[in-house]
Amino acid sequence: MLKSAGVHCEGKPHLWVSEDGTYEEEANKKEKSKIWDKTRTKLVCAVLSLPVPPGSENPSGKDVNGEIRDNLAQKSIHKFLLVGYDKSGTSTIYKQAKILYGIPFSEDERQTIKLLIQRKLFGYLGILLEGREQFEEESLLEKRKRCVINKSGPSGDTIQIDDTTIYSVGARVRAFSDWLLQVLLSDNLETIFPAATCEYAPFIEEMWKDTAIQATYNRRNELQMLPRVATYFLDRAVEISRTDYEPSDMDILYADGINSSNSLTCVDFSFPKSTQDDSLRIFRYQLIRVHPRTLGEHCKWLDMFEDTDIVLFCVALTDYDEYSVDRNGVLTNKMLASKELFESIVTHPTFENKNFLLILNKFDLLVEKIKQVPLTHCEWFRDLKPVVSPNCHTSTYPSLAQRASHYIGMKFKELFHSLTDNKLFVSPVIGLENDTVDEALRYAREIIMREEEEEPYLNRELFSTDSEASSCFLLENDLHV
Numbered sequence: 001m002l003k004s005a006g007v008h009c010e011g012k013p014h015l016w017v018s019e020d021g022t023y024e025e026e027a028n029k030k031e032k033s034k035i036w037d038k039t040r041t042k043l044v045c046a047v048l049s050l051p052v053p054p055g056s057e058n059p060s061g062k063d064v065n066g067e068i069r070d071n072l073a074q075k076s077i078h079k080f081l082l083v084g085y086d087k088s089g090t091s092t093i094y095k096q097a098k099i100l101y102g103i104p105f106s107e108d109e110r111q112t113i114k115l116l117i118q119r120k121l122f123g124y125l126g127i128l129l130e131g132r133e134q135f136e137e138e139s140l141l142e143k144r145k146r147c148v149i150n151k152s153g154p155s156g157d158t159i160q161i162d163d164t165t166i167y168s169v170g171a172r173v174r175a176f177s178d179w180l181l182q183v184l185l186s187d188n189l190e191t192i193f194p195a196a197t198c199e200y201a202p203f204i205e206e207m208w209k210d211t212a213i214q215a216t217y218n219r220r221n222e223l224q225m226l227p228r229v230a231t232y233f234l235d236r237a238v239e240i241s242r243t244d245y246e247p248s249d250m251d252i253l254y255a256d257g258i259n260s261s262n263s264l265t266c267v268d269f270s271f272p273k274s275t276q277d278d279s280l281r282i283f284r285y286q287l288i289r290v291h292p293r294t295l296g297e298h299c300k301w302l303d304m305f306e307d308t309d310i311v312l313f314c315v316a317l318t319d320y321d322e323y324s325v326d327r328n329g330v331l332t333n334k335m336l337a338s339k340e341l342f343e344s345i346v347t348h349p350t351f352e353n354k355n356f357l358l359i360l361n362k363f364d365l366l367v368e369k370i371k372q373v374p375l376t377h378c379e380w381f382r383d384l385k386p387v388v389s390p391n392c393h394t395s396t397y398p399s400l401a402q403r404a405s406h407y408i409g410m411k412f413k414e415l416f417h418s419l420t421d422n423k424l425f426v427s428p429v430i431g432l433e434n435d436t437v438d439e440a441l442r443y444a445r446e447i448i449m450r451e452e453e454e455e456p457y458l459n460r461e462l463f464s465t466d467s468e469a470s471s472c473f474l475l476e477n478d479l480h481v
Ligand SMILES: Nc1nc2c(ncn2[C@@H]2O[C@H](COP(=O)(O)OP(=O)(O)OP(=O)(O)O)[C@@H](O)[C@H]2O)c(=O)[nH]1
Pocket: 084, 085, 086, 087, 088, 089, 090, 091, 092, 093, 229, 253, 254, 255, 256, 257, 262, 291, 361, 362, 363, 364, 365, 429, 430, 431, 432, 433
């Protein structure tokens, strides 16, 4: 072993190696140098990601940054593992990274996403058509009520009720609507694709022009089943439903998913050159996005990601009042489910002492939600104290959403600290906005670099794990906390 570290062992000398890596010959008791000082050791440790004892990074005080940078450059690739609970936004962040760092989507990915978008479009149209039926019924009922009131008036004449409303459609649109709703009801949407696009694209065009459909679309905010992102695609329903439709990068970003099976995806990239980080641009990174289902029960497949440099754990900030059915059929608060997944990954033996960056995603949606639903809706957040500050109305005072995001980050930090004794890094993100994703990924890089160089890179750390701080904290306008 000493030989491989570059120590001269001719004549089979008896060498003693101590904990800190210094070695000496038994016979002359003269301390030689540390094995950690040997270039070969440094190189092997960097390439194989082997742990190096603390304090050995700067034994001589010489140009350590340059040397470590060399070692880092030798290490082929730095790995970011991106994982989060269902719908937390991991695939959006993954796609955003590809767009940001100029990694084109392959023909296969484009084709898969095109079908995904078209299939979703039919789903959104189905929700719209269902809404149309409901609005038509309500409208008719209203009309009849008015007629009854009129009939009971003094004249007593019989009035012919006209059964049409602005939500009524002609026979062709009705037939298409009945067919689509039937397909959706029997969960057969998958089976009719991709043939459906060829056959039904002309119907979509006709239907989209229909005034009843447009009247329904104008009331889309009342359709709870219609996801927000639907508007983005429905606005271009005719173009998207055509067979020759080619999704743009933005369409791909907004599409729900990357591949049909939601399996593991990974991309190699490097950060584009910028004035501040000129020397870092040579490094290669790999972003691996994995869905928790792929990790199996109790995250048993996490072993496969042993060489991860940093885990990016993604949490949807809006999950605190949302529910999903877990694998045992029990309705669970999604924030608690996210917390549970976080605990499983953090405490997994393979990930002991790994760097973790918490990505607090969907900040834009939190801004709206927090005005309607308090964080205390989630039982984990019941200890949140109301904010009392004389400066609450000044423009520098953090918004409700910033404070809420900060509080959630702090809860995760406390949890992480209690489980590992280590510090959790946090970065709020809006997955659909590229600059925040870029910032988060660069932050992840800094954390790895800091780890290697032990430099005070992260002095913008503003979080306090002090629970007092939870009731009233200051945040910079900058989203990084
Ligand atoms: N408004 C808004 N929507 C977002 C944001 N991040 C993700 N979304 C949307 O949230 C939905 C879920 O995001 P995904 O990226 O598919 O989430 P996921 O982690 O891949 O979840 P799975 O689909 O379970 O694999 C998609 O419709 C996204 O467009 C965000 O920051 N803001």
